[in-house]
Amino acid sequence: MKIVDWFARKLGYVKSGMKRRNYAAANTDRLVFNWPTVNTSADAELRGSLTELRARSRQLARDNDYAKRFLALCKVNIIGPQGILVQSKATLKSDTERLDTKLNKAIETAWYKWGRPGMCTADGILSWVDAQALFVQTLATDGEVLIQKVKSVDGDFMLKFIEADQIDIRKNEALSNGNEIRMGVEVNGDGKPVAYWLHPTHPGDAQIWSVSSSQSVRFPADSFIHAFVKDRPSQTRGVPWMHSAMLRLKMLGGYEEAELVAARVCASKMGFFETPTGDEFVGEAVEAGTGAKITTSEPGTFGELPVGQKFTSWDPTHPAGNFDPFTKAILRGVASGVNVSYHSLTGDLTDVNYSSIRSGTLEQRDNWRILQRFVIDHFCQPVFEEWLFRFLMLSGLGVSEFDRMSDPDWNVRGWEWVDPLKDINASVVAIENGLSTRTLELAKQGLDFEEILDQLAFEKDLAAEKGIVFPGVTTDQGNGNQDNQVSSAAA
Numbered sequence: 001m002k003i004v005d006w007f008a009r010k011l012g013y014v015k016s017g018m019k020r021r022n023y024a025a026a027n028t029d030r031l032v033f034n035w036p037t038v039n040t041s042a043d044a045e046l047r048g049s050l051t052e053l054r055a056r057s058r059q060l061a062r063d064n065d066y067a068k069r070f071l072a073l074c075k076v077n078i079i080g081p082q083g084i085l086v087q088s089k090a091t092l093k094s095d096t097e098r099l100d101t102k103l104n105k106a107i108e109t110a111w112y113k114w115g116r117p118g119m120c121t122a123d124g125i126l127s128w129v130d131a132q133a134l135f136v137q138t139l140a141t142d143g144e145v146l147i148q149k150v151k152s153v154d155g156d157f158m159l160k161f162i163e164a165d166q167i168d169i170r171k172n173e174a175l176s177n178g179n180e181i182r183m184g185v186e187v188n189g190d191g192k193p194v195a196y197w198l199h200p201t202h203p204g205d206a207q208i209w210s211v212s213s214s215q216s217v218r219f220p221a222d223s224f225i226h227a228f229v230k231d232r233p234s235q236t237r238g239v240p241w242m243h244s245a246m247l248r249l250k251m252l253g254g255y256e257e258a259e260l261v262a263a264r265v266c267a268s269k270m271g272f273f274e275t276p277t278g279d280e281f282v283g284e285a286v287e288a289g290t291g292a293k294i295t296t297s298e299p300g301t302f303g304e305l306p307v308g309q310k311f312t313s314w315d316p317t318h319p320a321g322n323f324d325p326f327t328k329a330i331l332r333g334v335a336s337g338v339n340v341s342y343h344s345l346t347g348d349l350t351d352v353n354y355s356s357i358r359s360g361t362l363e364q365r366d367n368w369r370i371l372q373r374f375v376i377d378h379f380c381q382p383v384f385e386e387w388l389f390r391f392l393m394l395s396g397l398g399v400s401e402f403d404r405m406s407d408p409d410w411n412v413r414g415w416e417w418v419d420p421l422k423d424i425n426a427s428v429v430a431i432e433n434g435l436s437t438r439t440l441e442l443a444k445q446g447l448d449f450e451e452i453l454d455q456l457a458f459e460k461d462l463a464a465e466k467g468i469v470f471p472g473v474t475t476d477q478g479n480g481n482q483d484n485q486v487s488s489a490a491a
Contacts, residue, residue, distance in 0.1 A: 042235035043182050050183070050237055051169060054142050056250070057240035061141045064249050066331065067242060069345055070338045074140045074241075075133045077368040080413025083129035084372065084380050086111055087448060090405040107405060110391055111384070114156070122150050122160040131159060135227075135379050136371075138164075144228035144238030145379075146196070148219075149386055157390040159383065163202050167237075168216035171197045182236040184216065185226070191234070193221040227378040245337030252330045262318035339367055358419070365415060372412040380410055414445035 028037065060067035088104035088111075091097070114120055115128030126134065138145045138161070146167060148160040167184035174180050179188050186195040197216040228238025242249070328348070335342040341360040343352050385406050392399050430436035439449040463470060 042232035043237070046235070046237050046239065047169070047172070047183055050143075050239070053240050053243055053246075054164070056246055057141050057143075057242055060242065060246060060249055064253055066252075066334060066345060067249055069347075070242065070340060071137055071140055073340055073344060074136050074371070077365075077413070077415075078136050078371050078375060079129070079132045082413065083132050084376060084413075085411040086380070086384060087409040087411055087450070088405065089408055093404070103405070107388070107391075110395075111387065114387060114391075119156075120159060122148075122152075122158045131161075132375065132379070134161060136375065139227060139229075139238070140241045142238070143240040143243075144226065147225040147227075147379075149223050149225065151390075155390065155394060157387045162198070164238075165203055166199045166201070168197045168199055169237075171216055185236045186218070186221075187236065191236075193226060193236075195219060195221050196224055196226070225379065225382055227374075229374065242338055245334040248330055248334050248337065252327065252334070256327070259319045259323055266318050340364060361415075369412070376410045376412070384408065409448075411443070411448050414443070414447065416445075 057067075061071055086108065088107040090100045090103050090107065092100045117127040117130070118124045120126065120128050121131055135145055135147075142164045144164050146162045146164055148162055150158050150160050152158050169183045171181050171184045175186070179186050179194060181187075181197060184197045185193050186197065188194050195218050197218055199216050228235075229241075231239065240246075328342075331346055332342050335345045338345070341364050343349055343357065343360065344364065349357075388406055389399060389402060391397075392402060392405075427436065427441040431438060431441065442449050442452060
C-alpha cells in the first residue's frame with residue numbers, strides 16, 4: 001500500500017478524494033479497540049451480570065458511606081416521613097361532579113387502619129409507610145422488587161416482600177405454548193409476564209441453614225407485583241440503580257483506605273536506636289511457628305536495629321496534597337451516575353452559592369418527582385386497587401362500586417423552599433394572574449387544598465368558641481403590600 005493511500009485511509013478519505021460518510025464514534029482503530037461493538041439484547045447482557053451486580057450493590061449499601069447516603073436520599077425524597085398519602089375522590093351516584101364526602105372519609109379511614117404496623121404485610125411487622133420505604137430501598141439496591149399479594153385468614157389483603165434472588169435466574173427456555181422463560185420470568189409473545197419461577201426459599205439459605213431451594217416452582221404473575229425501571233424494550237429484569245457508579249465507589253473506598261493506613265503509618269513509628277556493636281539487640285517479635293518477623297508501627301515509639309543493619313529514612317506525607325480535589329472529582333462522577341447533586345450526596349457545601357444550589361436542587365427535585373410517579377403507578381395504585389376490591393367485598397358495599405372509588409389522588413411529599421419569601425411571592429403572582437391555582441401550589445409542597453380548608457375552618461370555629469379574634473385578612477391587593485398579598489394567597 002502506498003504511503004499516500006495509508007494516510008488517506010487514516011484521515012477518513014478514499015482514493016478519489018471523497019470523504020467517507022461514517023461516524024467518528026463508530027471507528028474501530030487502536031484508540032477504541034476495546035470498546036464493545038456487539039449488539040445484544042438487554043436480557044442477554046443481564047443474564048451474565050445481574051447476580052454479581054446485585055451482590056456488589058448490596059455490599060456497597062452495607063459498607064460504603066456514599067452508597068448508604070444515596071439510598072437514604074431515595075427514601076427521604078421519594079417517600080418522605082409521612083409516606084405517599086391517598087385521598088379518595090369517589091363521586092356521588094346522583095351527581096358525578098360532586099364528591100361523596102362521607103364515602104371518601106370511610107375509605108380513607110379504613111385504608112389508614114390497614115396501613116398500621118402489622119396489618120398490611122404478611123410478616124406482621126411493617127406499616128404502609130415502612131412498606132413504601134422498603135420498596136424504594138430494594139428497588140434502588142437490587143434494581144427490582146417482587147411482592148406477592150396474599151390473603152390473610154380472615155380474608156384481608158396483605159403484602160409479602162420476596163427477595164429478587166428467589167426468581168430462578170438460571171431458568172431460561174422456550175416453551176411449546178409459545179411462551180419463553182427469561183431468567184425465571186415467563187413471558188408471552190408480547191413480552192408480558194404470565195408467571196414467575198421461584199425458589200421456595202432464598203438460594204443463599206441453602207449454604208447456611210441446609211435448606212434446599214434448587215427446584216423452582218411456577219406461580220401465576222397476577223398474584224405478584226414485579227417492579228423495575230425499564231431502560232430497554234427487551235428488558236425482563238431490573239438493574240441496580242448504582243450500577244454505573246459502583247466501580248468508582250469501590251475504587252474510591254480502596255483509595256481512601258490506603259491513604260488512611262498510610263497516614264496512620266506516617267504518624268506512628270518515629271525512628272530507631274542504632275548502637276556500634278548491636279550486642280544489646282534482643283530481636284523483634286516473631287510469629288509463632290513460622291519465624292516470620294512481625295513489623296509493627298505505633299505512635300511515639302523508637303525501635304533498635306541489630307548489628308549490620310542500617311535504617312534508611314522514609315518520610316512520606318499522607319494524605320497527599322491532591323487527595324481532596326481528586327476525591328471530589330471522583331464523587332462528582334458518582335453523583336452523576338446516581339443522578340443526584342454532588343452537594344446532596346456528600347454534604348459538601350464549600351463551593352455552593354444560592355444560585356448554584358437552587359438550580360441543582362430544582363433539577364434534582366424533578367427527578368425525585370419522576371420516581372414518585374413511578375412508585376405511585378407501580379406500587380401504590382396496584383396495592384390500593386387490590387385492597388379496595390377486598391374492602392368492598394368484606395364491607396358489603398359490593399364490587400360494583402369499584403370503578404367509582406378506584407381513582408384516588410396521591411399526595412407525595414413536598415420540599416421546603418430554598419428562599420421561602422421569594423418563592424411564595426412567585427406563587428402568589430402566578431395565582432393572581434391565573435397561571436396557577438392554590439391546589440397546584442400547595443401540591444408542590446405535598447399539601448392538600450381540601451385539608452387546608454378543613455383545618456382553617458376548624459381553627460376559625462374553635463377560635464370563635466374560645467372568644468379569640470384573629471386579625472382580619474386583607475383582600476385588597478392594590479396597595480402593593482407584600483404581606484397582604486401573601487396572606488391573601490394563603491387564605
